[in-house]
Amino acid sequence: ALRYLKPGGLLAVVDFDIAREHPARGHKRNDWLTRHLLPAWFATRHVRISADHLPYLEDRLHPIALQEKESSLPGLPWLRAPYYLFLGLKPGD
Numbered sequence: 001a002l003r004y005l006k007p008g009g010l011l012a013v014v015d016f017d018i019a020r021e022h023p024a025r026g027h028k029r030n031d032w033l034t035r036h037l038l039p040a041w042f043a044t045r046h047v048r049i050s051a052d053h054l055p056y057l058e059d060r061l062h063p064i065a066l067q068e069k070e071s072s073l074p075g076l077p078w079l080r081a082p083y084y085l086f087l088g089l090k091p092g093d
Contacts (some may be wrong), residue, residue: 002060007092011061014084016042020051027054030066030082038081041073054084061088083088 019030042049065087070080
């Protein structure tokens with residue numbers, strides 16, 4: 001998507017997220033169980049979640065808005081799945 005986005009264009013992304021073991025300042029932290037169980041649970045559904053997606057977006061776009069939230073999962077009501085809503089501006093060339 002970044003390759004096709006013109007300079008000054010906006011990109012909005014909503015995705016499940018797992019925080020890095022030591023997340024950047026201001027970002028939510030996940031406990032050990034969440035960081036290890038959720039990727040395995042998602043993998044059984046052919047979904048790959050990564051701790052690198054959000055930092056990748058923040059590194060390549062100028063963040064306009066970011067919300068980090070959690071949601072329950074079907075079959076695992078006791079485990080909350082973190083996700084983010086990101087809006088970023090592509091810098092001019």
